[in-house]
Amino acid sequence: MSTTPRPEPADALGAPADRPRPPRMRADARRNREQILRAARAVFADQGPDAPLDEIARRAGVGIATLYRRFPERADLIRAVAIDVFTALVEAAREATDAGRDPLDALRRFMHAALDLKIGSVMPTLVGRVTIDEILEAVRQDAADPVEELLRRAHEAGLIRPDIVFGDITMMIVRLSRPLPGGGIPEDEALAHRQLDVYVDGLRPAGSAGPGTRLPGPALDAAAFKRFRGRVMGGGSG
Structure with a gap:
């Protein structure tokens, strides 16, 4: 079986390695992002993609303003x-x-x-x-x-x-x-x-x-x- 070259790896934010990367996030911002994504994964699994964003913020342990700073639109959060x-x-x-x-x-x-x-x-x-x-x-x-x-x-x-x-x-x-x-x-x-x-x-x-x-x-x-x-x-x- 022939092997094909692996694609360039993506960085932690999902950006391909050959594209310009966004500025590195502070540790607390990165932690908040990870908590929001983990909470959103669980809430979407339970309630679907139209679940209240307040519930996602609550489960993530962050304020709703923090969630909106990271993901201004619901579509941004779903894609992430x-x-x-x-x-x-x-x-x-x-x-x-x-x-x-x-x-x-x-x-x-x-x-x-x-x-x-x-x-x-x-x-x-x-x-x-x-x-x-x-x-x-x-x-x-x-x-x-x-x-x-x-x-x-x-x-x-x-x-x-x-x-x-x-x-x-x-x-x-x-x-x-x-x-x-x-x-x-x-x-x-x-x-x-x-x-x-x-x-x-x-x-x-x-x-x-x-x-x-x-x-x-x-x-x-x-x-x-x-x-x-x-x-x-x-x-x-x-």
């Missing part, structure tokens, strides 16, 4: 949350790929990290507000690529059943990171991580129902997943 989540997802995928550990264990660690980011709760709420092309332009990397590499390594090592494809990894993360109906269940996150471990163990060759038995339904490889993601979020159809 999407880029922040996707940047963290890319970092988790790169860490797992570069660690040189057992590829199935690396895949497991990445999936748990993605679960903690609540990717399946946050990103669906932002559909129609930000496109995948906007996110990728800012982040300049795609978590799908290192995850596909991890999957290839696991296949080559014989650690997972041969009919497991890219979509079986990503779509399960999306499903498990959505909250249980009713909300407010304290054990929800812990249950999701437990169920993820059960699922990953089921990816092993011994998890096959029997010789020659293949999984039913559509099989989304990485290219098909990217097209699917583009249809859902807008853009990214290539």
Whole structure:
């Protein structure tokens, strides 16, 4: 499998390394920004992108004026949350790929990290507000690529059943990171991580129902997943 050069990394604000960077923020300003983005991620997951900004400021422990200084428009905050989540997802995928550990264990660690980011709760709420092309332009990397590499390594090592494809990894993360109906269940996150471990163990060759038995339904490889993601979020159809 040929390797392609990695894109230039983005800085902490999502600006590509080959573009002029904005002035470095003071430590307190950077901390406020991170708290706002973390709070917004949780509130958007719970209440959607039209949630009250006052609630986001309250959870972040900052005044509403501070929030507006950082993000003058709601659209600015929504875009920043999407880029922040996707940047963290890319970092988790790169860490797992570069660690040189057992590829199935690396895949497991990445999936748990993605679960903690609540990717399946946050990103669906932002559909129609930000496109995948906007996110990728800012982040300049795609978590799908290192995850596909991890999957290839696991296949080559014989650690997972041969009919497991890219979509079986990503779509399960999306499903498990959505909250249980009713909300407010304290054990929800812990249950999701437990169920993820059960699922990953089921990816092993011994998890096959029997010789020659293949999984039913559509099989989304990485290219098909990217097209699917583009249809859902807008853009990214290539």
